[in-house]
Amino acid sequence: MDRRSEYYSAASRLTYVAHFFxxxxxxxxxxxxxxxxxxxxxxxxxxxxxxxxxxxLMFFSLIFLGGEAMMAYKTVRATHPVKKSVHMLVHLLAIVLAIVGICAAFKYHDMIYKEDVYSLHSWIGITTICMYCLQWVFGFFTFMFPRASVPTRNKFVPWHLCGGRALLYMAICAALTGLLEKSTFLQLSPHQHESRLLNFTGLAILLFGIFVDLSVALGYYTL
Amino acid sequence: MDRRSEYYSAASRLTYVAHFFxxxxxxxxxxxxxxxxxxxxxxxxxxxxxxxxxxxLMFFSLIFLGGEAMMAYKTVRATHPVKKSVHMLVHLLAIVLAIVGICAAFKYHDMIYKEDVYSLHSWIGITTICMYCLQWVFGFFTFMFPRASVPTRNKFVPWHLCGGRALLYMAICAALTGLLEKSTFLQLSPHQHESRLLNFTGLAILLFGIFVDLSVALGYYTL
Incomplete structure (x- = not known):
């Protein structure tokens, strides 16, 4: 087995660890x-x-579904065009659910007469969803319909991959700051079970992101 | 110019954006x-x-110096062994400063009789510094002294790169949760200048990480 296939198979095994987290x-x-x-x-x-x-919804959409969509090229056993459609559609579903998730936060703020978009969590979150939509639109018109020429598409793949990874980590930063913000608003004491549960949730989210990243990136290195 | 050199030169230009952030x-x-x-x-x-x-110190060590050390292969104009030594030594300096930075947090907790290591910020931070040290030791004994054989070293490069990137993003997650935690402890109102300043600091840290990642990763894709 040459080195590239070795990385590919290691990367495929890492998807199981990612699913677990x-x-x-x-x-x-x-x-x-x-x-x-x-x-x-x-x-x-x-x-x-x-x-x-x-x-x-924010975790389930941009992080969980987003991560699974990134790994679809390894986890879906089908032809390349099918994998690509799954990748695109799962990301689209993620965007729709994320918009509902953001509306829930705005509706909550309206109900309790609280201001919107002032914290670091919300700044990162809003930037992430905007960039995520742009990345999807850019990806759609480059790789799906109307598809660019093969050299152009190949040229943009690394940018698409790097951009997607950056967006996953941005969504994770938004999630972790959000969890911490909420646990502060709830004034949880460090020894409460709920407080520990939130910390473990945060760690699991971060580890999911790291293993999605590893499983996607490893197969692309050739040295 | 072939595609690989094209990515390399784009990646080199991106280091300037990373320095800026x-x-x-x-x-x-x-x-x-x-x-x-x-x-x-x-x-x-x-x-x-x-x-x-x-x-x-935590930002300056694990994030700023860590990121600069990752980009040293592109920014330092010297032979490969010199670049490698700079990379290794800057990471070592980062570890030393990070340990002093963590001691400062412990000393502060002692002075105000507060518990250590209970928040999500501290959990992520402690995990990051431990893994950072392991990555350094592993890197040192694989790539520096006693160096492994060429095929073994080549085999571990992608793992070293992916691991390093994961650590940079982990350090960024620790920084952002830390900034948010501090701004909550200080009970800053959203309209205070200080509150905005902290949000912009968080965004700049995240953007630095993203551009370090882009500038390091782009050169390794071959499609």
């Missing part, structure tokens, strides 16, 4: 919201339940 | 600590001045 983070977030925070409901009259839609 | 973040942190927070002094009897050493 992604699912762990998903379960931890659901335990947090359902067990400690009373559930989530966009249509509720209780602002807290409206807010709870925000952390769930 | 790195220096911006450095200046913003110094303005914050010197103008708004009364300066920094490890030996002071005022716990706040002791604490201020922590954000400065």
């Amino acid at each position: 992604g699912l762990t983070a998903l379960i931890l977030i659901l335990i947090w919201l359902l067990h400690y925070r009373g559930g989530l409901n966009y249509e509720s009259n209780n602002p807290d339940l409206v807010f709870n839609v925000h952390p769930f | 790195g220096l911006t973040a450095l200046i913003l942190i110094l303005i914050w600590l010197l103008h708004y927070r009364g300066g920094l002094n490890y030996e002071s009897n005022n716990p706040d001045l002791v604490f201020n050493v922590h954000p400065f």
Whole structure:
């Protein structure tokens, strides 16, 4: 087996580790919201339940689905055009869900008469979703329809990959600052179970990102 | 010019953008600590001045010096072994300064009788510094002394690169959660200049990381 295929197969194995951390983070977030925070409901009259839609959807869309879409070229067993369509459609679904997630935060702020977009978390988050949409549109018109010529497409692949990775890490930074901000607003003491749960959720999210990155990047190195 | 050299030269140009954001973040942190927070002094009897050493040194070591060390292969005009030594020594300096920076946080906690290592910020930070040291030791014994054989070294390069990038982003996550935590402890109102300054510092740190990543990664893609 030559070195490139060796990296490819190592990268494929790493997708399992990424899935593990992604699912762990998903379960931890659901335990947090359902067990400690009373559930989530966009249509509720209780602002807290409206807010709870925000952390769930933001993680599930830009991070979980975004990460899975990045790994689709390794995890989906199909032809290249099918993999590419899965990649594109999962990212599109992520954008739609992320927009609903952001609306939940704005609706919550309206309900409790609080200002929007003033914290570092929101600045990073808003920048991320805007750049994510741009990256999708750019990717769509370069790689899908109307497709650019082969040399042009090949030329843009590294930029698309690097940009996608930067966006994943940006979304993770937004998530971690968001978790920390929320745990401060809730005035959790460090010894509460909920506080520990949030820390483990944050770590699982970060590890998911790192393993998605590793599994996507490793196959592209040729040395 | 073939595609690989094209990426290399684009990557070299991106180092200037990275320097710009790195220096911006450095200046913003110094303005914050010197103008708004009364300066920094490890030996002071005022716990706040002791604490201020922590954000400065952590950013300056693991992020600023770490990022510059990653870009040393592009920015230092010298032979390969010299570049490699600069890369290794700057990372070593970063580790030493980071340890002093962490000691400042512990000393501050001792002075105000506060617990250590309970927040998400500290969990990410401690994990990052431990992994950073391991990565350095692993890198030293693989690439410097006693050097492994050429095929073994080549085999480990992608892991070293991906690991280094993950560590840079981990350090950035630690910095952003730290800035947000501090701005909460200080109970800054969103409209205060200091609050905005901290948000811009966070964004500059994140952008520095993204451009370091881009400038290091682009040259390695061959498509």
